[in-house]
Every structure is written in C-alpha cells, then in structure tokens.
Amino acid sequence: NAGVTQTPKFQVLKTGQSMTLQCAQDMNHEYMSWYRQDPGMGLRLIHYSVGAGITDQGEVPNGYNVSRSTTEDFPLRLLSAAPSQTSVYFCASSYPAQGGAGELFFGEGSRLTVL
C-alpha cells in the first residue's frame, strides 16, 4: 500500500500565485487533515475532514481552502500565496477514534517556498 501520498514534494511560488497541494490515501480512512510545520512552532492544524463532503477549520485556516469530494483525496488550496505561508505541509489520515482522530498516518511532506 502507498499510504498517504503528497504532491508536489517541493514548490516555489511567487507572492500572489495560487496552487494546490495534493493529498491522497489508499487506506479508506475517513479522517484527513493538513498541518503546517514551521521551525520552533511544531505542527499546526490547518483544516481537517471527518468524511467526504465534510470539512472544518483547524488552528490556522486563513489563506487556505480545502474540499473533500472523495474519501481518498483531500487537496489544500492556497488562494493567493504570501511569504508567511512558506512552510512544510503535511497531510495525515486516520480511522476516526472516539471523540476525534485515531492513529495518524502522515505523508512525507510538501516543502513550499513563497518569494
């Protein structure tokens, strides 16, 4: 099994450009989420989804959009990139556990630089 696959692995954008980070999982997980990781800040939750058609905001949602049209895919869209969005982005999925996320399976990350 491929697990959680993120593309692209690296991306450089100019301020104001838009792009989509792709995330796909083949484990039939209902729960999917996006995090950003910045030095000294740990992982911060951007958006999450508990199933197809359902999304919700996390801790730092501003500047990002998500949709969940299928169980497998959970793309993250940057509408107008800003230098503050330079970060490493991780997608994760899990079976839902009581009250929230279970064991999370992570992708290898997408490293985004906004100039």
Next chain:
Amino acid sequence: SQQGEEDPQALSIQEGENATMNCSYKTSINNLQWYRQNSGRGLVHLILIRSNEREKHSGRLRVTLDTSKKSSSLLITASRAADTASYFCATDVGSFGKGTRLHILP
C-alpha cells in the same frame, strides 16, 4: 493554540541511557498519542494511550497518562543512535506540541 506541550525542548543523552520526555495538555481528551519525526521526514505513530489507561508499553517505549494533571510521559529505555529524532505528543483533536528533540550520543 496548541493543545500539547512537550518538555524538555531538547535532550542529549548517551547511548544506552533512558530518555524521558513529558507532555502537558489543556483540555479533556479521549486519547493521547506520541509520534516520532526523523529529520526531514513525515511523522510516525509510536503509541496511543486512552484516557482510561494509566500506562502502556510497546517494546522499549513506556507511556504514562495522568488525566488529573493533564500530563503524559514517554520513556525510551536503552536508547540507540537510531532513536535520535524529534518526539511529539498529540491529543485526539489532532493538536500537536512543539516537540522534544532527542539526540543520542555515541
């Protein structure tokens, strides 16, 4: 704000010694999880402890949970060079702390 906070931020120990890192959280949880991240890689799940459990073991890992103090600890026994990594706790709402950077000295 982030739910879990690890302590210490960084830890260096000699190979073979035990490593202990702690996690504090702010609100009620259903479970707490620990993850490892090797440099430049995604996070890997280590262990999950439920709110009605006090202690859990997995190989060289021992996790404790004290819901009255809203804290958890991760003990790695007989450390190895391969244990060098960052370790994160996470609550069931998907909130992570900033991590403990563990460095095992040869």
